Every structure is written in C-alpha cells, then in structure tokens.
Amino acid sequence: MDLLWDGLREAVRLIVTGDREVLEITLRSLLVSAAATALSLTIGVPLGMLLAQRQFRGRSVALAFVNTGMGMPPVVVGLLVALMLWRSGPLGELDILYTKTAMALAQAILAAPVVTGLTATAIQGLHPKLRLQIVALGASRLQTLALLAREARLLLIAAVMVAFGAAISEVGASLQVGGNIKGETRVLTTTVVLETGRGNFDVALALGIILLALVFAVTLLLTLLQQRARRA
Amino acid sequence: MTPKLALHDVIVRRGGQVTLDVPALEIVSGEVLAVVGPNGAGKSTLVQVLGLLERPAAGAVLLDGRPVTGHELAARRRMATVFQEPLLLDRSVRDNVILGMRLRGVRRSERGQRAGRWLEALGIGGLARRRPHQLSGGEAQRASLARALALDPEVLLLDEPFSALDAPTRARLAADLGHLLHQQGQTTVLVTHDRDEALQLATRVAVLIGGRLRQAGSVEAVFARPADPEVAAFLGVETIVPGVVVARGESVAQVRAGGVLIEAAGAALPLGDAVFLCIRPEDVVLAPATAEPVATSARNRLPAVVGAVTPTGGQRRVELDCGFPLVAVVTRRSAEELAIVPGAALVASFKASAVHLVPQPEPAAPPKGSR
Structure with missing residues (x-):
C-alpha cells in the first residue's frame, strides 16, 4: 500500500510543482497525438464517405479490410512503419525514423481505420436519398460532402474522440518508430513503460494520472462540442 | 416556342436493362405536366434525369433548347426537386429553406425575406424555428415545398410529393399547392401514380408505362381517349x-x-x-x-x-x-x-x-x- 501512496504523493508533487520534464513530455504527447488525429481524419473521413456512397465491386471487401484495420496490432504497424522508414527502406530518404513525425505517422495509421469505419457507418445511417436532395438544392460536390458530414456530425465527433484516444494511448508503435529518446521522442506512454521497468513507480504513476486526465479533458471538450452540435 | 425543358432520345439502363426510353419529351413554360404511371414505370428515374441528378446512358437534356452537358451544376441551380420524403436537413425549418438559396448565391438580405414569404404561403409561417423532428409529415412536406419554391426555380420537379401523407393531409396540401402553382405560372413536372392528383393539378398529362411514354396530351383528351388498352387499364376510370x-x-x-x-x-x-x-x-x-x-x-x-x-x-x-x-x-x-x-x-x-x-x-x- 505504501508504494501506491508514495506514488500518488509524488504524482501530486510533480503535477503541482510543474516539473519541467513532465510538462515537456505531456505537451509532446499532446502535440504528436493531435497531429496523428488530424492526419487520420484527413485520410479517414473522405475515405469513409467514399466507401459509404460509391457503389463499386469489392466495396464490402474494402469495408471488411477497414473493420479489420480497427483491430490492427500496434506492434505490427510499428514494425511496418519502421521498415518503411529504415535508412535502406523505401522511404528511408525522408530520414524521419526516430522523430515525432514518424510517431505521428504510426499513430495516424492506427487510428485511420477507426475514423474510416465510423464515418462510413455514420453516412450510411443517413437517409439514402438525402444526398440526392442536397445535390438537387444546388450543392457542388464539395458542398455536398460538407453538408452530409454536418448531418452526421455527432458520430464524426465521436470518431475524433476515438481517434485521439487511440493515438495518445498507443505505446508499442511509438517506441518502435520513436525510440523513446529523451528530450526528443519521449511521450507519456513510453515514459510510463520506461519508469515502470526501472522500478520508479511513483513517476510512472504520476505520468499515468496525467495521461488519464489529458484524455478525459480532451474527451470532455469534444463531448461538450458534440452536445452543442446536437442542439445547433 | 422553345420548350423550357426537353429530353431527346434519352435512354437509362440499370443492370443491363433499359428502364427508361424517351425519344422526346417537352415541357413548355408555365404548364403543369403530370407524368402518371404504375409503380416501377420509371417515373422517379425520369424526374432524376430531368433534374440532372442522373446522367442517362444516351441522349440529351435541353434547358431553353441548349444541351446541359458540361454545365450541369449551373443548370441544376435553375431547377428544384421535391421528393416523396421531405428530406429536411437537421436544422431549423427556416434554415432549411435558406440553405438552397445560399447554395445558389442569393443575397443574404433577400434569403430571409423569401424564406418568410414562402413559409407563409405554405401555411407554416409559425413553424420557422421548429426542427424537422418536431413536424408532422404534412408540415415537413410543406417545408420541403417552401424550400423548393423559394428558389424561384424555372422548372419545379415533384416526385410523388403527396404519397407519403394520409388522405386528408394529402387533399389539403394538393389543393394549396395547386393554387400556388397556377398563381405563379410555375413550370412544373409532377410525377404521380395517383390519377386524381393529375386531374386536379395538371394542365397536361403524359402516361409512362414500362419506361416508355405511351401517351401525352391535355388531361381531358388522355383520360377520355386512352391510346391503348394498357393506358386505359391504368387510367381505370372510363368516364x-x-x-x-x-x-x-x-x-x-x-x-x-x-x-x-x-x-x-x-x-x-x-x-x-x-x-x-x-x-x-x-x-x-x-x-x-x-x-x-x-x-x-x-x-x-x-x-x-x-x-x-x-x-x-x-x-x-x-x-x-x-x-x-x-x-x-x-x-x-x-x-x-x-x-x-x-x-x-x-x-x-x-x-x-x-x-x-x-x-x-x-x-x-x-x-x-x-x-
């Protein structure tokens, strides 16, 4: 019990005193995962809309791929991204392995299938003729997509929450492509793993609490936005 | 006189089957043309081709005598379509009516004014702030019609606009709409399986059966002298x-x-x-x-x-x-x-x-x- 108690005390101390390194790690986590979320939305929303609306051969197979992607093991994604970015790999020239960019990329790849799948589900849940009515009102292609997305906004905001949650909680791939370099690619999850291994449970616990609080804060913000959108 | 809207040798295929085959159809300015036919006759497909919502496999759509190919969006913005379902977006009734005008670049000051006028004209001025889920079926369809009419369309396309409503609601709305259409001299194509709606609203009738136009003419002429037994059977009423x-x-x-x-x-x-x-x-x-x-x-x-x-x-x-x-x-x-x-x-x-x-x-x- 002492262990836990000490951990909590240390956690509170680190948070209250605004420990410089803890703050840095927290902000880095937020930045990397926000970038990953943005990237996964950029890929996932248009792809999900396309899968929901276009009739083509193999659409169901494509949707099955997306749904499988939702359960992709992070270590496998980390391994693949690392292989791609390796100096002699196909994208080695980019020279971004062991950087925050690589971590954001890996997290985005993990979150994108969830965003794609949820978007497709959201759009398929709308009235099938709604798109036709929007086009008939005089919407251009882009305006049509924007209006449909607005109609499905509650589920799309949910997709943002899930994507951010998946990105910031991810640890395996982040270690593989980020390397947990101090001052460079060390984020909340990777530090928790490191400190736990070292037996520094107090620090690990403190970072764990910060991680939870961060996820809650962002989710709360998005939930408030979602509930306002419901009434808008 | 050049027809307002016309089809030329239009063919639509679905899964290899020809579902619509219209060598010629002309809609003249100011007329209300009813296209009647049994279910599955290709009526909705016809509306979607006329409204530039579906591109036919062959043939041309002409607006004011000019083919629309290449500038469908601009041409579409001169028409309006109302479907069987109200298909309102998740925003207030007034914002629904305003949306179409916004997409077509109507000036902001004018949008609100027109929205108010048309909601009044359709008898739902008091419901402007309601959300779609707070409306009855009839009210929602009135909102949908207001949204279309506020666009001041050169051609109004109506795809079974009353068939999802109960009989008394339908009768009232049909009467109100008929009055508005004739008052405005609104060029309209009304697609319906209901003969009474055609009789009540249309100045001209076309009969569509099996994807083909079997007969077109004045309401009286078509109902009095059906061109063939199938048309007669569909029209049912002989006198x-x-x-x-x-x-x-x-x-x-x-x-x-x-x-x-x-x-x-x-x-x-x-x-x-x-x-x-x-x-x-x-x-x-x-x-x-x-x-x-x-x-x-x-x-x-x-x-x-x-x-x-x-x-x-x-x-x-x-x-x-x-x-x-x-x-x-x-x-x-x-x-x-x-x-x-x-x-x-x-x-x-x-x-x-x-x-x-x-x-x-x-x-x-x-x-x-x-x-």
Whole structure:
C-alpha cells in the first residue's frame, strides 16, 4: 500500500510543482497525438464517405479490410512503419525514423481505420436519398460532402474522440518508430513503460494520472462540442 | 416556342436493362405536366434525369433548347426537386429553406425575406424555428415545398410529393399547392401514380408505362381517349367529363355536364367551379327505356342511346350517349336480356355517391415577367 501512496504523493508533487520534464513530455504527447488525429481524419473521413456512397465491386471487401484495420496490432504497424522508414527502406530518404513525425505517422495509421469505419457507418445511417436532395438544392460536390458530414456530425465527433484516444494511448508503435529518446521522442506512454521497468513507480504513476486526465479533458471538450452540435 | 425543358432520345439502363426510353419529351413554360404511371414505370428515374441528378446512358437534356452537358451544376441551380420524403436537413425549418438559396448565391438580405414569404404561403409561417423532428409529415412536406419554391426555380420537379401523407393531409396540401402553382405560372413536372392528383393539378398529362411514354396530351383528351388498352387499364376510370358546379346542398352537389344535371355526393366544392366528373363503368346500371321507374337510391337517371358494344371477358363494355359520353359494364346475360345493341334507347342510372368530382386546374396566370 505504501508504494501506491508514495506514488500518488509524488504524482501530486510533480503535477503541482510543474516539473519541467513532465510538462515537456505531456505537451509532446499532446502535440504528436493531435497531429496523428488530424492526419487520420484527413485520410479517414473522405475515405469513409467514399466507401459509404460509391457503389463499386469489392466495396464490402474494402469495408471488411477497414473493420479489420480497427483491430490492427500496434506492434505490427510499428514494425511496418519502421521498415518503411529504415535508412535502406523505401522511404528511408525522408530520414524521419526516430522523430515525432514518424510517431505521428504510426499513430495516424492506427487510428485511420477507426475514423474510416465510423464515418462510413455514420453516412450510411443517413437517409439514402438525402444526398440526392442536397445535390438537387444546388450543392457542388464539395458542398455536398460538407453538408452530409454536418448531418452526421455527432458520430464524426465521436470518431475524433476515438481517434485521439487511440493515438495518445498507443505505446508499442511509438517506441518502435520513436525510440523513446529523451528530450526528443519521449511521450507519456513510453515514459510510463520506461519508469515502470526501472522500478520508479511513483513517476510512472504520476505520468499515468496525467495521461488519464489529458484524455478525459480532451474527451470532455469534444463531448461538450458534440452536445452543442446536437442542439445547433 | 422553345420548350423550357426537353429530353431527346434519352435512354437509362440499370443492370443491363433499359428502364427508361424517351425519344422526346417537352415541357413548355408555365404548364403543369403530370407524368402518371404504375409503380416501377420509371417515373422517379425520369424526374432524376430531368433534374440532372442522373446522367442517362444516351441522349440529351435541353434547358431553353441548349444541351446541359458540361454545365450541369449551373443548370441544376435553375431547377428544384421535391421528393416523396421531405428530406429536411437537421436544422431549423427556416434554415432549411435558406440553405438552397445560399447554395445558389442569393443575397443574404433577400434569403430571409423569401424564406418568410414562402413559409407563409405554405401555411407554416409559425413553424420557422421548429426542427424537422418536431413536424408532422404534412408540415415537413410543406417545408420541403417552401424550400423548393423559394428558389424561384424555372422548372419545379415533384416526385410523388403527396404519397407519403394520409388522405386528408394529402387533399389539403394538393389543393394549396395547386393554387400556388397556377398563381405563379410555375413550370412544373409532377410525377404521380395517383390519377386524381393529375386531374386536379395538371394542365397536361403524359402516361409512362414500362419506361416508355405511351401517351401525352391535355388531361381531358388522355383520360377520355386512352391510346391503348394498357393506358386505359391504368387510367381505370372510363368516364371523365368536364362540368360546372351549379347548386350545392348539404351533402349533394348539382353539376351540369353536357347539358344534363348530375347529382354528386360529398364534394364540398364552391359554386361555379369547373370540375371533372369521374364515373366508374361498374357503377352504372342500365334499364329498358320503357320500364317504370323503380324505387331506387340512384339519384341520377338519364335517357341514353347505345353506341359501341365491346365484349371484355364475360362482360360487355357499353358506350352510351346521354348528353355526354358514358361507359357502362354489364354482364353478358343482361346485355342479351336488355337487347343492348348499337342505337338502342335505354335508361342509365347511377348513385350520387358513384360520381367522383375532381377540381379542374385553374387557368394559369400570365407567366412571371422578368427571368
């Protein structure tokens, strides 16, 4: 019990005193995962809309791929991204392995299938003729997509929450492509793993609490936005 | 005169099958064209091709005589389509009406004004702030119509706009819309499977069966003289004659048609209104001209002269002249007993409740000036 108690005390101390390194790690986590979320939305929303609306051969197979992607093991994604970015790999020239960019990329790849799948589900849940009515009102292609997305906004905001949650909680791939370099690619999850291994449970616990609080804060913000959108 | 909207050699295929084949269709400015046909005839496909929502496999759509190919979006923004479902977006009724205008670049100051005007015109001015889920089916469809009419479309396309509504709601909305369309001189294509809607709203009718236009012409001409048996079967009602309401009792109206007075039940139509009288052939009873009038509830007893007699299955279809053309169906046996042959004089009787009155479309107002 002492262990836990000490951990909590240390956690509170680190948070209250605004420990410089803890703050840095927290902000880095937020930045990397926000970038990953943005990237996964950029890929996932248009792809999900396309899968929901276009009739083509193999659409169901494509949707099955997306749904499988939702359960992709992070270590496998980390391994693949690392292989791609390796100096002699196909994208080695980019020279971004062991950087925050690589971590954001890996997290985005993990979150994108969830965003794609949820978007497709959201759009398929709308009235099938709604798109036709929007086009008939005089919407251009882009305006049509924007209006449909607005109609499905509650589920799309949910997709943002899930994507951010998946990105910031991810640890395996982040270690593989980020390397947990101090001052460079060390984020909340990777530090928790490191400190736990070292037996520094107090620090690990403190970072764990910060991680939870961060996820809650962002989710709360998005939930408030979602509930306002419901009434808008 | 160049038609407002036209189709040329249009073919639509679905899964290898031709679902629509229209060599020519023209919609003239100011007319209300009803396209009628049974379910699955290709009516919705026709609306979507006209509204530039579906590109045909072959053929051309012409707006003001010019093919729309290459500038569909601009052409689409000169029309408006209302579907069977209201398809309102998840925002207030007023914002729904404004949305279409916004997409078409109507000035901000004008949008609100027009939205208010059309919501009033459709009798839902008080519902402007409601959300779609707070509306009844009829109210939602009124909002959808306001949204389309506020766009001031050069052509209004209506795809079964009343068929999702219950009968009283449908009757009221059809009457209100008919009034607005004719008042505006709004060029309209109304697609419906309901003959009464076509009779009530249209100035011209086209019959679509199996993806092909089988007949087009004035409402009266098409209903009175179906081009082929299938059209006739779809139109069902064999006697449709124009008349005028001349007297009105509590539950019965008197209508003058072809110089004869007819009593019709139920219809609460204003005096002097032009109507169509619809009488189904199976509701007409024939008796010898010499017979004493028997006690019967049939309010209408008219001397009639037999025209053509055609066998249809076990029955005889009898065309009569009783001041206006009337069609009756009798069994083969009665035909023999009554000696129904061309030229024979008989008495045709039918109940007041067998006469179905449908208001004739009002004469179109002069077309709107500046376009």
